Structures are given as structure tokens and as C-alpha cells.
Amino acid sequence: xxxxxxxxxxxxxxxxxxxxxxxxxxxxxxxxxxxxxxxxxxxxxxxxxxxxxxxxxxxxxxxxxxxxxxxxxxxxxxxxxxxxxxxxxxxxxxxxxxxxxxxxxxxxxxxxxxxxxxxxxxxxxxxxxxxxxxxxxxxxxxxxxxxxxxxxxxxxxxxxxxxxxxxxxxxxxxxxxxxxxxxxxxxxxxxxxxxxxxxxxxxxxxxxxxxxxxxxxxxxxxxxxxxxxxxxxxxxxxxxxxxxxxxxxxxxxxxxxxxxxxxxxxxxxxxxxxxxxxxxxxxxxxxxxxxxxxxxxxxxxxxxxxxxxxxxxxxxxxxxxxxxxxxxxxxxxxxxxxxx
Amino acid sequence: xxxxxxxxxxxxxxxxxxxxxxxxxxxxxxxxxxxxxxxxxxxxxxxxxxxxxxxxxxxxxxxxxxxxxxxxxxxxxxxxxxxxxxxxxxxxxxxxxxxxxxxxxxxxxxxxxxxxxxxxxxxxxxxxxxxxxx
Numbered sequence: 001x002x003x004x005x006x007x008x009x010x011x012x013x014x015x016x017x018x019x020x021x022x023x024x025x026x027x028x029x030x031x032x033x034x035x036x037x038x039x040x041x042x043x044x045x046x047x048x049x050x051x052x053x054x055x056x057x058x059x060x061x062x063x064x065x066x067x068x069x070x071x072x073x074x075x076x077x078x079x080x081x082x083x084x085x086x087x088x089x090x091x092x093x094x095x096x097x098x099x100x101x102x103x104x105x106x107x108x109x110x111x112x113x114x115x116x117x118x119x120x121x122x123x124x125x126x127x128x129x130x131x132x133x134x135x136x137x138x139x140x141x142x143x144x145x146x147x148x149x150x151x152x153x154x155x156x157x158x159x160x161x162x163x164x165x166x167x168x169x170x171x172x173x174x175x176x177x178x179x180x181x182x183x184x185x186x187x188x189x190x191x192x193x194x195x196x197x198x199x200x201x202x203x204x205x206x207x208x209x210x211x212x213x214x215x216x217x218x219x220x221x222x223x224x225x226x227x228x229x230x231x232x233x234x235x236x237x238x239x240x241x242x243x244x245x246x247x248x249x250x251x252x253x254x255x256x257x258x259x260x261x262x263x264x265x266x267x268x269x270x271x272x273x274x275x276x277x278x279x280x281x282x283x284x285x286x287x288x289x290x291x292x293x294x295x296x297x298x299x300x301x302x303x304x305x306x307x308x309x310x311x312x313x314x315x316x317x318x319x320x321x322x323x324x325x326x327x328x329x330x331x332x333x334x335x336x337x338x339x340x
Numbered sequence: 341x342x343x344x345x346x347x348x349x350x351x352x353x354x355x356x357x358x359x360x361x362x363x364x365x366x367x368x369x370x371x372x373x374x375x376x377x378x379x380x381x382x383x384x385x386x387x388x389x390x391x392x393x394x395x396x397x398x399x400x401x402x403x404x405x406x407x408x409x410x411x412x413x414x415x416x417x418x419x420x421x422x423x424x425x426x427x428x429x430x431x432x433x434x435x436x437x438x439x440x441x442x443x444x445x446x447x448x449x450x451x452x453x454x455x456x457x458x459x460x461x462x463x464x465x466x467x468x469x470x471x472x473x474x
Contacts, residue, residue, distance in 0.1 A: 037425055040397035048345045111346075112371035118392065119381040125388040131395055136346070136376045 024056040031158050032063060036131065039158045043133060046150050057150055063157035067099070070262055071178030072166045074187030079213040081120035082249035083187060084166045088121075090259045092129045096162045099131050099155030101148055103167040103177060106136040113137075117166060131155060145176040146286055152180070180279060182272070183208045183265055185258075188227065190219030208242050209261055215246035215254065300327060347471050348376045348398040352389040354417065357407035358382055362435060362456070366402060369460030375467070386413060390420035393429055399471045402463075406435040411444060418449050430470055434458070 022041070030038020042060075046053045070087075072080050081102065088098045102117035113136035124130050133151060137144050152163045167177050178184045186207035210231070212223050224244055231241050243261050247254035300306040305327060312318040351367045353360065360382055367379045378396050380388070393401050401421070405413060414433055421427055433445055434454040442453045451470060454463055 037394055040395055044348075044397040050345075106376075107371060110372045110374045112374045113376045114367055114371045115376060115378045118378060122381065122384070122388065125380075125391050126385075132392075134376075134378050134396055138346070 024052050024059070028056060028059045028157075031060070031154060034159055039131065039154060040133070043151050043154055046154065047135065047147050053150075057153065060153055060157045064153045065156070067152070067156035067161050067163050068183075068265075069152055069163045069165060069181045071181030071184040072164060072187060073168075073175070073178045073184065073207075074189075074211075074213075075192070076168055078187040078189045079249050080166050080168075080187050081117040083211070083213055083247060083255075084117075084164050085121040085124055086247075086249045086252060086255045087259060087262070088124055088130055088164060089127075090255050091162055092124075092127055094259065094263075097129050097160045099133070099152070099158070099160035099163040101133055101135055101151050101155075101163065101165045103135045103137060103144070103148065103165070105168060106138050108139060111139070131158070131160060145180050146283070146290075148177045149180045149283065179282075182275070183262060185209045185211055185262075187211045187213050188223055189214045190217050190223045208265075209258070210242060210244040211258065212244070212246045213249055216248040216251055220246055296331065299331075305330075346376045347374075347400070347467060348378065348396060349400045349402060349467065350378045350380070350389070350393050350396060350398045351402045351404065352380055352384050352392070352417075353382050353404045354384050354386055354389060354413040355405055355407040355409050356383060357405070359406045359435075362406070363404040366404065366434060366460055366463060370464055370467070373460070373464035373468075375464070386416035386420055389417050390424055390426075393421065394424050394426050398429060400430045400432060400467055402432045402434060404434050405437070408436070410435065410437050411441060414445055414450060415448055430467070432463070432467075434463070 024042075024045075027038050027042040027045070031042055042056065046056060072084055074080050084100060084102070088100060091098050100121070102115070102121075104113055104115045104117060106113040115134035115136060117134060118125075118132060121132060125132070133155075135144075135148065135151065138147075148165055152165065155163050165177060165181055184207050186209070188210065190212065210227050212220050212227070214220070224246060227244050228241075231244070235241055245254055245258050245261060247258055249255070297306075309318075309323045309327065313320055313323060349370055351363050351370070353363050363379070367377045370377045378392065378398065380392055384392075389401065389403070392398075401417065403410075403414060403417060410433060414431070418427075418431055421429055421431070427449075430451045431449060432452050432454065433450050435456070437445070437453055437455055445453055452466055
């Protein structure tokens with residue numbers, strides 16, 4: 001048994017070390033050649049933001065654009081991972097190549113993470129059409145959505161035509177992640193009123209499909225009615241309401257209908273164009289924000305100016321507003337660039 | 341935000357025993373040591389474990405085995421990693437392992453064997469030293 005079932009990895013001979021002994025070029029070429037190890041390595045190094053990651057993504061970008069990205073969010077315990085597993089299996093049956101990005105939180109204390117989404121996906125571990133990658137939030141301020149986007153692009157370049165991004169639906173950062181998707185599924189369950197809670201919290205605007213999972217449990221119809229009522233209230237005249245579907249990941253019910261709904265999404269609609277523009281704008285700004293901030297911060301830190309100002313604030317009671325204004329004024333003397 | 345390399349560890353339970361407690365303790369302990377721990381639950385086949393290790397690009401695979409089949413299961417995982425070009429991934433074994441089997445596991449390429457009663461800090465210290473040395 002062992003002789004045969006690992007054969008498909010036989011062409012993979014990329015050694016892994018923490019230091020970069022393989023060029024970015026060879027990893028990107030490996031991804032193009034559909035080498036699983038190369039994709040996994042490239043994801044790690046881009047996620048770690050190793051020097052050169054942006055050049056690598058520049059090379060990856062032209063290879064992308066054919067994948068559809070679906071986000072899955074909802075409160076903890078709603079069954080997102082199980083549902084992701086069922087959807088992936090269904091999509092593979094329909095001939096798709098699926099990439100899954102499963103996001104779980106990092107501990108703000110230790111920086112460690114327990115990534116357990118895979119626990120619900122055992123039955124698809126060995127399907128060669130499916131690549132699963134767990135990601136920790138790593139406390140990246142707004143950086144998680146960019147990192148998830150990068151990982152999705154690498155999967156796209158590899159040839160995955162559908163990418164499922166699953167997040168815990170709590171926290172702005174994770175909402176940002178699903179916003180990078182083409183379609184967002186919001187998973188609710190009966191008995192917790194959490195669908196309505198989620199709607200109140202403003203998740204409303206980002207979901208394209210509402211799913212009542214665990215619909216084999218009592219109360220599913222009530223949740224469905226609540227959600228439909230909410231959607232009706234907030235819809236504008238003539239606006240098509242997003243679909244509300246009942247599923248049971250456990251009993252494999254409603255999965256086929258959900259897949260139909262996902263795939264029926266026509267590409268290139270005007271809503272799509274608008275969404276892409278919003279996403280592009282956000283991505284450009286967030287990348288720039290990151291770079292500008294890092295550049296300025298490292299300059300301040302290296303010159304010792306930051307330490308000096310910190311001391312002034314603590315010891316001389318200097319106000320932080322003046323500190324920032326003065327430091328910005330020093331940057332190339334272009335004070336007016338930053339004055340507001 | 342500076343580049344951040346996290347040590348990634350897969351904690352896997354091959355074989356048919358249902359004793360998950362030890363794996364849980366180790367997984368939580370390693371998380372608290374700052375590692376990213378991927379946990380995949382009970383009754384994994386060696387093939388599932390190898391696929392997960394490669395896709396997740398982990399630095400370490402920790403096998404928790406209490407069913408007595410540690411020699412054959414570990415050998416299958418190590419063979420699989422080798423065939424997948426991932427022989428550089430450190431393999432550790434934990435659980436109920438008789439003394440006399442430990443040298444045999446190490447001959448197969450297992451980095452270390454942690455039997456019952458090992459403090460989690462011993463595991464995390466070993467991993468940190470081994471991964472930073474590679």
C-alpha cells in the first residue's frame with residue numbers, strides 16, 4: 001500500500017529549511033508545474049513575509065485570475081468547517097479543483113495557535129483535487145486579509161479554480177478576510193438566535209448567501225423566517241434578495257443546492273465590477289499603508305529618535321500629538337504632506 | 341511588522357486507539373509555547389498524516405500512539421514523507437512506547453520519543469532547538 005499511494009509525490013524534491021536555500025523563482029516555477037510541496041513552501045514564505053515575498057507575488061499575479069473565491073463565515077460552532085468539507089467534496093464531484101484556506105485565531109498572549117478546522121475535514125485529506133491550508137491570524141493588524149489574499153492567489157496560480165476561505169466570524173479582521181471573496185456565505189444555526197445577532201452586528205452587508213446549517217435540528221424554519229424578514233426590511237425596491245438556504249453538513253442535505261447557488265453566480269455582473277473596484281482600492285491602500293508605516297517606523301527606530309521622544313513623553317510630559325507632527329515634519333521636510 | 345517565522349507542528353494520531361488526552365495536552369502546551377499547532381483528531385491513516393504535513397508545510401510531525409502499533413505506523417509515515425520529498429520534516433513520537441522500541445524508532449529516523457509523564461516544556465524545548473538548528 002505504501003509503495004503506491006505516495007507515488008504522486010514522487011516528483012517533489014524540494015528540500016525545506018527555514019532559511020531560503022531555494023530561490024523564489026524555483027518555487028513559483030514549481031507552483032506552475034503543479035508541485036504540491038512548492039506551493040506549500042511558497043505559501044509559508046509569503047505568509048512569513050520573508051524578504052523578496054513581494055517580488056514573488058509579482059511573479060504569481062499574472063498567473064492568477066481564473067479562480068473564484070468564496071468566503072465562509074459565521075459564529076464558532078455553526079459548522080463552517082464541516083460545511084466547507086461538504087461543499088469542497090461536492091465541487092470536486094462536479095470537476096473542480098478546490099483550495100481551502102482555514103483561518104483560526106492566534107493567541108494574543110503566546111502568539112501560538114491551535115488550528116483545528118482540519119479536524120472536520122478528514123474525509124477530504126487524501127483527495128488530490130483538494131489542497132487545504134490552515135492559517136493563524138498572527139495578530140497582524142489588517143495584514144491577515146492581505147496574507148489570505150496572497151495565499152488564495154498562489155492556489156489560483158497552481159490551478160485551483162475554486163478557493164474557499166473559512167474564518168471564525170468574529171472580529172473586524174476576519175470580516176475583512178471574507179470581504180476579499182467574490183461571494184460570501186454566512187452560516188447560521190437554529191437555537192441560538194445568532195443569525196440575527198450577526199445581522200445586527202453589520203455582517204448583513206457582506207453576505208451574499210445565508211445558510212441555516214444544522215437544519216435537521218428543531219428551530220431551523222424560525223431562523224429562516226427571521227433572516228428572510230430581516231433581509232426584506234433592509235432591501236431596497238427591486239433589489240434581488242440574497243438566497244437563504246437550509247443545509248445539514250452532518251446529513252449531507254442541501255449541499256447540492258448550495259453548490260448550485262454558488263456556481264450560478266454570473267461572472268462579470270455590474271455588482272461584481274463594483275466589488276472588484278472596492279477590493280482593488282482596499283488592497284492598494286492596505287499594501288501602501290503597510291509599507292509607508294514600516295519605512296517610517298524603521299527610520300525612527302534606527303535613528304534613535306523614537307526612543308528619545310518616548311522618553312520626552314514619559315519624563316517631560318510632552319504631548320504625543322506634537323511628537324508625531326514634529327517627526328513627520330522631519331521627513332524630507334515635506335511637512336505639508338502629512339499635515340491635516 | 342517584521343517578517344515572522346512561526347514554527348508549525350502537526351499533532352496527529354494514527355491508528356485505532358481513542359486515547360486523545362495526551363495529544364490534547366501536547367497540542368495546547370505547544371500552542372502556549374508560541375507554536376502554530378495543527379490538530380487533526382483521532383484515527384488518521386499514515387497517508388492522511390503525510391498529506392496534511394506536506395500541505396501545511398509543517399516543521400514537525402508529532403505522532404501520538406497508544407495502540408502498540410507504533411513501529412509499523414511510524415515507519416509508514418516516515419516512508420511517506422520520504423517519498424513526498426519531505427524527509428526533512430522532523431518526526432517525533434509520543435505515547436506508550438516500550439523502552440526497547442525507542443532505539444528502533446530512532447533508527448527509522450524519529451528525532452525523539454516522549455513517553456508518558458514527559459513535561460510539555462521538554463517537547464517544546466526540543467522542537468525549538470531542533471528547528472532552529474536545521
